[in-house]
Amino acid sequence: MNENQLIEKIRQIVGPTGKKVVAGIGDDAAVVKWTRKKYLLVSCDTVMEGVHFLPGKITWQQVGRKSLAVSLSDIAAMSGLPLYAIISLGLPTGDRKLVAELYQGINQLAKKYKVSLIGGNLTYSPKVFIDITVLGQVEKKLLVLRSGGSPGDKLFVTGTLGGTQDNHHFTFEPRIKLARRLTSSVPVKAMMDISDGLAQDLPRLASACRTGFFLYLDQLPFSSALLSLSRSKREAIWHALTDGEDYELLFAVSRNQAHRVPSRVGDVRITLIGELTPGETAMVTGGRKLAFTPAGFDHFRRSAEKNE
Numbered sequence: 001m002n003e004n005q006l007i008e009k010i011r012q013i014v015g016p017t018g019k020k021v022v023a024g025i026g027d028d029a030a031v032v033k034w035t036r037k038k039y040l041l042v043s044c045d046t047v048m049e050g051v052h053f054l055p056g057k058i059t060w061q062q063v064g065r066k067s068l069a070v071s072l073s074d075i076a077a078m079s080g081l082p083l084y085a086i087i088s089l090g091l092p093t094g095d096r097k098l099v100a101e102l103y104q105g106i107n108q109l110a111k112k113y114k115v116s117l118i119g120g121n122l123t124y125s126p127k128v129f130i131d132i133t134v135l136g137q138v139e140k141k142l143l144v145l146r147s148g149g150s151p152g153d154k155l156f157v158t159g160t161l162g163g164t165q166d167n168h169h170f171t172f173e174p175r176i177k178l179a180r181r182l183t184s185s186v187p188v189k190a191m192m193d194i195s196d197g198l199a200q201d202l203p204r205l206a207s208a209c210r211t212g213f214f215l216y217l218d219q220l221p222f223s224s225a226l227l228s229l230s231r232s233k234r235e236a237i238w239h240a241l242t243d244g245e246d247y248e249l250l251f252a253v254s255r256n257q258a259h260r261v262p263s264r265v266g267d268v269r270i271t272l273i274g275e276l277t278p279g280e281t282a283m284v285t286g287g288r289k290l291a292f293t294p295a296g297f298d299h300f301r302r303s304a305e306k307n308e
Helices: 003-014 060-077 096-112 176-185 198-209 224-229 233-242 255-260 301-307
Strands: 021-023 030-033 038-048 081-091 116-124 129-139 154-158 188-193 212-216 249-253 268-277 281-285 288-290
Touching: 038 060, 060 081, 060 096, 060 129, 060 176, 060 188, 081 096, 081 176, 096 116, 096 129, 176 188, 176 249, 188 198, 198 212, 198 233, 198 249, 198 268, 224 233, 249 255
Parallel strands: 081 116, 212 281
Antiparallel strands: 021 030, 030 038, 038 129, 081 129, 154 249, 154 268, 188 249, 212 268, 281 288
8 A cells, every 4th residue: 555545544444533623634733622712733743764864964953853843844734833742752772962962953943933842752763763743723713724625726835846955854944934924814725735745745635625636837946956956847847746855835725816825925935836626637838738647755655566
């Protein structure tokens, strides 16, 4: 099974959730009824040695920062504010220096976004991993799920794509403030963060909305690093679609409200890249429609291919 199939299998095994759960498996964060005006957000993410980073290629402080940033990005995708974090850490040895550097990176970002580190767990692991659960909140009127889009909605993306080429995934800023400013002024209908590549995550958003989509290849916003390293536009498009770990926001706005989406929020550009359709799915370039094949990062693609 690939990653999407496994998630669906887990959803079937778990079955219905409680009455207080507004959104569970399948969104960027779980949403739970909390106060009269706010929902509780809960999300977790894992950073694993050999999968998400290579020792010696990056500092432990950068690894620590990334491990919290990826969970904060999930909270941003729900238009929320992070509050607390619980950290599970797996280590091959009791290396004090390694732990100190990891927590320097985590703590630096936590302070910036006013996140309190309130506990966690330590265990032995042959490889280093950091799993962080973040709890946040969002006003009910500002909550955005993946599933709210409709045919005709316009699709936008923040920032640029393909930043993995220059280790953007270790330095990116979670789009928390941008998401809050955007949803406070524009009626965003569906949103998610791009963690596994646009070619993997756009179909997930469309599936949640029960729609198809057109993706405008000629309007994709490339990172400067991607442009400098790519030998052709075709190569740049491929990396922009499949590299993953951009941690930008992909969101949908109804056609008659799309004019309200700003071209920039602060120093971050916002780009129209497509639209949701009643069912047809295609890439569009030069006025021509091309077949779309899902790609991007999938943790279990290799094992799924072996079992076919």
